[in-house]
Amino acid sequence: MSERALARAGPALPAVPRGAGLGPIVAVAWAGVLDRTRRPAFALGLVFMLWLGQHMLPPAGSAYRTFVMDDEFRPLYNAAWVGTLTAILTGLWFLFVGFYQAKGSVERDRRTGVGQLLAASRMSTLAYVSARTLGNLIAFAIQAAVVALAALIQQQLLAEDRRVDLAATLLPFLAITGPLALFASASAVFFDCMSWLRGGLGNFVWFFLLGFLLSTSGMQDPKLSASRDLTGARAVVNDLRATLAAQHPETTSHPPEFSMGVNLSAHANAHPVKTFHWEGTRWTAGALASRLPFVLGSVLVVLAAAFLFDRFDATTRVRAERGRRGARATTTEVRLPAVPVGQLTVARRGAAFAGVVRAELALMLRAPSMWWWLGVLGLWIAEFATPLSALRTVVLPLASIWPALLWSQLGQRERRHDTGPLLFSCPRPLARLLPGAWAAGAIVGLLVGAPALLRFAFSLGAEGSSGALAGWLSCAAFVPAAALALGVWTGGSKAFEVLYLFAWYVGPMHHVAELDYTGVTTARSPVLWAVYLALTVVAYALASAMRMRQLRS
Amino acid sequence: MQLVLESLGKRYPGRGWALSEFTLTLEPGVTGLLGPNGAGKSTLMRILATVTRPSAGRVQWEGRDLSREPDALRETLGYLPQDFGIYPQLSALEFMDYIAAAKGLEPRAARKRTLELLELVNLGEARNRPLGGFSGGMRQRVGIAQALLNDPRVLIVDEPTAGLDPEERVRFRNLLGELSGDRIVLLSTHIVSDVEATATRIVVMGLGRMIADSSPEGLLEQVRGRVWELETDASELDALRTRHLVGATLRRGPRVLARVVSETAPGAAARPAEPSLEDAYLLLQRAAQPAAA
Numbered sequence: 105m106s107e108r109a110l111a112r113a114g115p116a117l118p119a120v121p122r123g124a125g126l127g128p129i130v131a132v133a134w135a136g137v138l139d140r141t142r143r144p145a146f147a148l149g150l151v152f153m154l155w156l157g158q159h160m161l162p163p164a165g166s167a168y169r170t171f172v173m174d175d176e177f178r179p180l181y182n183a184a185w186v187g188t189l190t191a192i193l194t195g196l197w198f199l200f201v202g203f204y205q206a207k208g209s210v211e212r213d214r215r216t217g218v219g220q221l222l223a224a225s226r227m228s229t230l231a232y233v234s235a236r237t238l239g240n241l242i243a244f245a246i247q248a249a250v251v252a253l254a255a256l257i258q259q260q261l262l263a264e265d266r267r268v269d270l271a272a273t274l275l276p277f278l279a280i281t282g283p284l285a286l287f288a289s290a291s292a293v294f295f296d297c298m299s300w301l302r303g304g305l306g307n308f309v310w311f312f313l314l315g316f317l318l319s320t321s322g323m324q325d326p327k328l329s330a331s332r333d334l335t336g337a338r339a340v341v342n343d344l345r346a347t348l349a350a351q352h353p354e355t356t357s358h359p360p361e362f363s364m365g366v367n368l369s370a371h372a373n374a375h376p377v378k379t380f381h382w383e384g385t386r387w388t389a390g391a392l393a394s395r396l397p398f399v400l401g402s403v404l405v406v407l408a409a410a411f412l413f414d415r416f417d418a419t420t421r422v423r424a425e426r427g428r429r430g431a432r433a434t435t436t437e438v439r440l441p442a443v444p445v446g447q448l449t450v451a452r453r454g455a456a457f458a459g460v461v462r463a464e465l466a467l468m469l470r471a472p473s474m475w476w477w478l479g480v481l482g483l484w485i486a487e488f489a490t491p492l493s494a495l496r497t498v499v500l501p502l503a504s505i506w507p508a509l510l511w512s513q514l515g516q517r518e519r520r521h522d523t524g525p526l527l528f529s530c531p532r533p534l535a536r537l538l539p540g541a542w543a544a545g546a547i548v549g550l551l552v553g554a555p556a557l558l559r560f561a562f563s564l565g566a567e568g569s570s571g572a573l574a575g576w577l578s579c580a581a582f583v584p585a586a587a588l589a590l591g592v593w594t595g596g597s598k599a600f601e602v603l604y605l606f607a608w609y610v611g612p613m614h615h616v617a618e619l620d621y622t623g624v625t626t627a628r629s630p631v632l633w634a635v636y637l638a639l640t641v642v643a644y645a646l647a648s649a650m651r652m653r654q655l656r657s
Numbered sequence: 658m659q660l661v662l663e664s665l666g667k668r669y670p671g672r673g674w675a676l677s678e679f680t681l682t683l684e685p686g687v688t689g690l691l692g693p694n695g696a697g698k699s700t701l702m703r704i705l706a707t708v709t710r711p712s713a714g715r716v717q718w719e720g721r722d723l724s725r726e727p728d729a730l731r732e733t734l735g736y737l738p739q740d741f742g743i744y745p746q747l748s749a750l751e752f753m754d755y756i757a758a759a760k761g762l763e764p765r766a767a768r769k770r771t772l773e774l775l776e777l778v779n780l781g782e783a784r785n786r787p788l789g790g791f792s793g794g795m796r797q798r799v800g801i802a803q804a805l806l807n808d809p810r811v812l813i814v815d816e817p818t819a820g821l822d823p824e825e826r827v828r829f830r831n832l833l834g835e836l837s838g839d840r841i842v843l844l845s846t847h848i849v850s851d852v853e854a855t856a857t858r859i860v861v862m863g864l865g866r867m868i869a870d871s872s873p874e875g876l877l878e879q880v881r882g883r884v885w886e887l888e889t890d891a892s893e894l895d896a897l898r899t900r901h902l903v904g905a906t907l908r909r910g911p912r913v914l915a916r917v918v919s920e921t922a923p924g925a926a927a928r929p930a931e932p933s934l935e936d937a938y939l940l941l942q943r944a945a946q947p948a949a950a
Contacts, residue, residue: 445777445835449770450808453732454763463758470746522742526803529706530759531731537759656710 136239182265184384187273195284210296219416240289280336460540487555501612515591545584575623666713689852692862735809745789793820863945
């Protein structure tokens with residue numbers, strides 16, 4: 105080896121000028137956009153949005169209807185209506201799904217340590233929070249742009265009115281979708297900045313908050329203040345009503361009623377829906393100003409997030425973790441080992457599968473606070489005290505949501521806490537650890553519904569008791585299996601939490617038999633029993649398959 | 658007792674080969690695995706710990722192929738990964754109970770051993786505190802304790818002294834020395850002094866390949882007579898680096914005492930010096946670098 109080969113020159117690095125103005129905000133925002141758009145969930149979400157957009161505009165003669173006024177009319181598929189309906193749907197998507205996709209960017213910075221770097225930089229907290237909001241907004245804007253382009257194409261494919269009017273198609277995206285995207289972006293960052301909202305509890309809180317906001321936005325009430333029209337749909341509906349009443353004075357209801365959603369009709373072909381011509385909402389300065397409160401509200405949310413954000417200071421978290429157990433921080437002294445290495449007790453293999461289940465159960469039940477246990481106590485009292493019918497239709501549906509945040513940890517804990525290398529190098533991780541986690545989840549389900557199970561068991565003669573008993577047992581098996589599958593496949597808890605919330609709201613709470621995974625609110629058909637049994641097996645098999653892949657990576 | 662690695666290779670999609678043509682037979686004693694960041698040490702450790710499958714070659718434990726029978730080694734494996742997490746809401750004791758259950762150990766004896774191990778790594782008093790409040794060094798010590806839980810015959814430790822203070826580092830080195838008797842211990846690090854203190858055999862890696870497999874004495878012989886000490890002005894150090902391989906430096910006011918690895922004396926004032934493992938390591942790494950570097 106020559107002397108020259110050993111030589112290594114070290115060129116001086118050039119000094120980098122400091123970023124000024126909006127530069128750092130845009131840079132952090134753009135990094136967030138790149139991070140989000142490169143995740144499979146972004147593309148998947150976009151594909152689903154396009155699919156949904158296409159199916160919400162059924163061509164004439166379709167077997168279903170999505171938007172009907174006075175039970176027989178809908179607007180002609182022209183530039184205005186295709187653009188407006190797609191814009192409303194896109195906005196709702198951002199509220200219901202986009203929020204959950206956007207949530208987590210600040211937490212990711214915390215987990216990866218990037219937050220520490222940013223916290224130590226000159227960037228202000230407000231600038232950081234604004235950058236994260238802007239990043240979310242840009243990602244939403246990219247999705248909205250693709251959907252808007254698809255709307256233009258779809259108008260041509262539907263061929264009811266092919267006149268291109270870019271303003272009529274695109275303005276609704278600006279006026280309706282824009283404020284919703286901003287609100288969802290800002291709220292996602294706000295939830296991320298609050299320690300108690302950044303986890304699974306925040307996912308639940310958003311769901312109920314959204315339900316409340318939408319229920320008070322008064323879609324069916326034309327006289328309500330525009331400042332409460334969160335989705336912007338009411339202004340559109342009012343305009344549609346006026347147009348329909350003018351073109352078809354024979355409409356039976358005044359103002360004409362409307363329904364929105366997938367409406368399957370066996371006679372749809374026999375009674376095709378009539379169309380009327382609608383030129384679209386005139387987005388005057390006044391109409392645009394009615395959307396301003398939601399933009400200003402979003403700005404306030406950003407300001408509140410910046411004010412309350414801990415700027416990645418771990419003090420609060422450590423204090424909370426110490427406080428939970430009432431332990432004090434002490435400095436450990438360095439001492440010589442009490443037992444020489446060679447004389448340590450040797451622990452032989454010998455624990456049964458029950459040991460793994462016990463350990464998984466202990467891990468699951470260590471997470472909830474005292475309030476969670478008080479809730480369980482309240483549920484137990486209600487399960488003992490309420491009549492059987494109320495137990496089935498009210499108490500058990502509520503009980504089924506209570507352990508959701510414990511179930512959502514299944515399958516993803518190893519990735520979230522990075523304990524995979526420790527656990528996957530233990531013997532038989534697939535044959536012991538995975539079923540152990542599922543069994544612990546099932547036991548939690550049985551625990552929460554234990555008094556109800558006892559009552560059903562002691563009143564098997566009563567109507568529906570045996571079905572409810574079997575239903576809750578199947579629920580305790582199915583939900584942890586589903587949580588395990590979603591946790592292992594997605595590596596996070598969000599997918600389960602969001603899907604479970606929707607299923608819970610539609611199934612057990614509204615007694616829709618097909619989605620009532622608890623099997624207690626309505627009588628299940630044999631086919632449905634078979635479906636849930638198959639779903640349980642498939643979910644567990646999917647979890648196993650993915651875990652096996654992880655072990656063989 | 659042998660752990661045999663035959664032509665091992667690992668290819669990551671889009672990143673090429675992180676490890677290639679790696680052949681080695683491990684026997685009882687401490688084997689130090691030295692290499693810079695990105696040399697493939699952690700990939701090798703993960704393969705041996707059965708958490709990653711090799712793309713080529715195979716690993717045999719007592720004659721059994723680990724790709725087909727990973728549990729053969731897992732039963733008796735202790736593994737401390739370079740990066741690992743804990744469950745923050747659990748105490749050290751509870752976490753060890755959890756790992757003991759995962760390893761399938763008899764609970765009562767495992768609890769007794771856990772208490773002894775926590776004392777051994779100096780966490781006896783902190784055993785009931787939640788791990789979320791532990792410092793990096795304390796977490797690392799929990800990692801060391803869990804790796805020893807099942808009295809492993811094969812102990813794989815990846816950068817075990819990262820985050821430990823100097824006193825704890827010395828204690829850990831001593832612990833490894835005590836453990837090594839009838840066990841295979843594979844210690845991966847880029848800190849030469851950790852290996853120097855404990856290893857009876859040293860494997861040096863670079864760019865995913867083995868570049869040396871020798872005893873510490875053998876490595877020292879390779880560099881004997883090529884190590885020099887030279888005192889120079891601090892301002893001339895950069896110039897010296899452009900001409901020679903410069904190792905450790907020691908500030909002495911405006912002057913610097915530099916260790917130089919060179920076939921010939923790097924200057925008239927240069928004095929021959931006793932070689933160290935660090936000198937040998939630097940020379941091996943430099944020799945293994947592609948010519949373009």
